[in-house]
Amino acid sequence: MIKENFQISHTFAQMIVDAAKEVIGKDIDFIHLDGKVIASTDQDRIGSFHAAALQVQEKGSVVEVLGNEAFKGARKGISYPVIIDKKILGVIGISGDPKECKSLGFLLTKITEVLIKEQMIVIHSLDELRSSIVRMLIFENEKGDAFMNEHLQQLQHELEDRVFVAIIHLQGLNNNSSLAAKMKEILLEQGIKLFTYLFPNQIALIINESQYKIMLKRFESNNSFKYMNCSIGIGSIGILDELSKSYKHAKLALKYALSKKVTVCIYAKLDLEMIMENIDFHIRNVYATKLIGVLSEEEITLLHTYYDNNLSLKKTAEELFIHKSTLQYRLDKITQKTGENPKNYHDSVKLYIALILQTL
Numbered sequence: 001m002i003k004e005n006f007q008i009s010h011t012f013a014q015m016i017v018d019a020a021k022e023v024i025g026k027d028i029d030f031i032h033l034d035g036k037v038i039a040s041t042d043q044d045r046i047g048s049f050h051a052a053a054l055q056v057q058e059k060g061s062v063v064e065v066l067g068n069e070a071f072k073g074a075r076k077g078i079s080y081p082v083i084i085d086k087k088i089l090g091v092i093g094i095s096g097d098p099k100e101c102k103s104l105g106f107l108l109t110k111i112t113e114v115l116i117k118e119q120m121i122v123i124h125s126l127d128e129l130r131s132s133i134v135r136m137l138i139f140e141n142e143k144g145d146a147f148m149n150e151h152l153q154q155l156q157h158e159l160e161d162r163v164f165v166a167i168i169h170l171q172g173l174n175n176n177s178s179l180a181a182k183m184k185e186i187l188l189e190q191g192i193k194l195f196t197y198l199f200p201n202q203i204a205l206i207i208n209e210s211q212y213k214i215m216l217k218r219f220e221s222n223n224s225f226k227y228m229n230c231s232i233g234i235g236s237i238g239i240l241d242e243l244s245k246s247y248k249h250a251k252l253a254l255k256y257a258l259s260k261k262v263t264v265c266i267y268a269k270l271d272l273e274m275i276m277e278n279i280d281f282h283i284r285n286v287y288a289t290k291l292i293g294v295l296s297e298e299e300i301t302l303l304h305t306y307y308d309n310n311l312s313l314k315k316t317a318e319e320l321f322i323h324k325s326t327l328q329y330r331l332d333k334i335t336q337k338t339g340e341n342p343k344n345y346h347d348s349v350k351l352y353i354a355l356i357l358q359t360l
Contacts, residue, residue, distance in 0.1 A: 008032075008090055011244045012119060012139035013039035017092070019199045020111050024104050027095040031079070033057060033088070042095075043281035049073040053091035056081050060088065062105065064098045077101050080109050084116055115199055127184075130155055131196035134206055137240065138165065138247045157193035162209040165235040165246040166219070167254045169202050170228065179228065186224045190215070202254075204247065209237050219264045231257040234266040252277060252360065259359045260304070276353070277360055284357045291354035294337045300355070302330055306342060307352055 013030040020028050021041045030039040031053035037045050052071035056063045056079045065074045078101040079093035092112055094101040119135055129151055136148070152159055170179050180197055187195055187205065192215075194206040207215055219225055219232050233254025235246035249267040256273060257265035267274070276284065292300065302320065309315040317327040331342050340347035 007140075008038075008116065009139050010038045011247065012135075013090070015139065015198065016112055016115050017041050019115065020092075020108055022200055023111060024094065024108060026077075026101065026104065027075075028108070029093045029095070030082075031091040031093065033090060035073075037073075038090075050079075050091070050093070052079045052093065055079075056091045057088055064102075065093075066098060078105055080105055082109070082112055082116065084113065084120070089116065111199065126155065130194055134194050134196040134204055137194075137206060137243050138204065139244070155193045158208075159194075159206075159240070160208040160210060162237055162239055163206055163243065163246070164209065164212060164237045165243060165250045166205040166207060166215070167198075167202055167233045167235075167247075167250045168205070169231045169233075169254055169258060171201075171230065183228060183230075186228070189224075190218060190222075204250075206243065212237060216264070216266065226263060230263070231261075232264045233257055234264065234268075236267050256359055260308075272353070272356055273360065276357055279357075284360060288354045288357040291338055291340065291350060292358065295334060299330070299334055299337075300358075302327075303334065303342065303351060303355055306331070307355070311343075311348065 008030070017028040017030050017039050018041060027041045029037050029042075029045055029050065031050045032038050033053075035049050035051060035054050037048050037050050040046050050071070050073045052063050052065050052074035055071065060081060062081070063071075063079045065071055065077050065079065067076050074093070075095045076098065077093055077095040078098050079091050081088045082090045082092055092108065094104060094108060118131075119139065133148065133151060133155075148159075168183065170183060180203070183203060184195075187203075191211070192205055192207060196204055198204050216234065219234070225232070231254060233250040233252070233256070235248070235250030235253065236242075238246055252273065253265040253267040253270060256270060257263070292303075295303075302316075305319055306316045309319060313324055313327055317324045320327065322330075334351075335341045335347075338351065340351050342348050342351055
């Protein structure tokens with residue numbers, strides 16, 4: 001059975017485009033039926049008008065955009081109608097060469113349909129039940145009604161007034177479906193009742209505030225999580241109305257955990273990152289590109305290691321298995337490329353900020 005009058009929220013649409021980009025590798029937009037971009041992998045496009053989407057609705061089929069601004073607000077690429085049960089729910093577009101994008105279109109629409117249908121399905125099993133509750137709370141902001149209370153009782157779970165979201169990123173989940181089943185077993189053993197799989201390789205959890213400290217310890221020290229080779233982002237604690245915010249914060253923390261290659265990252269401990277998150281996306285991107293855009297991946301890794309070791313040349317060289325003089329040479333090359341000296345305090349701060357902005 002399918003839910004009636006289903007609406008795609010901004011948070012859910014953003015999850016769709018983020019998940020699709022992980023598979024396709026292109027910038028993707030989700031456009032509402034009124035032509036407004038409600039989610040995008042390019043944050044600058046959210047809220048803009050996309051004329052090609054209206055053309056998609058009118059034709060009820062794919063529209064190729066052969067050049068930027070061929071349609072007002074649209075970029076070169078292809079736009080597809082999102083059709084569920086013969087009804088257009090929105091439009092999703094891929095930016096890039098239309099010929100190249102065309103080969104990705106089928107995969108994109110299938111990913112989108114699967115994610116939306118999963119959100120729309122009425123519950124039949126306990127797994128579907130827990131998944132549906134998590135998705136409603138995070139993506140649809142539903143709470144506290146008779147439906148929710150009744151189904152929480154079925155799971156024998158009491159939801160507190162204050163909760164938080166955690167996101168687990170599993171390496172290799174696409175190639176090993178048993179990993180998801182194993183993680184489900186581990187979560188239930190830890191007393192976590194509310195979680196759902198997010199395409200392509202993540203699991204979102206909703207946890208009560210009273211479990212916050214103990215779950216942080218378990219995430220960091222429990223051998224089961226370490227054995228699963230996962231990274232975990234912990235969102236902020238808040239009321240049920242703020243779950244979509246906690247989800248966003250958990251995503252930021254997870255992104256930082258993945259960049260630092262650590263098991264757990266807690267949003268509440270990301271002091272500079274929290275401030276910088278509120279800087280306009282375009283400004284963040286311009287600043288990071290200006291300072292470190294010329295650096296190679298190896299040089300970026302070197303700087304991360306340098307800062308992780310508190311600017312110690314000796315410790316950095318040891319971790320990178322290079323001679324101290326080699327490290328000095330490579331830092332000098334970074335100075336030549338960027339105009340900023342990592343060994344100078346003020347210049348070093350600028351480069352450090354650029355590295356953080358690159359991970360947001």
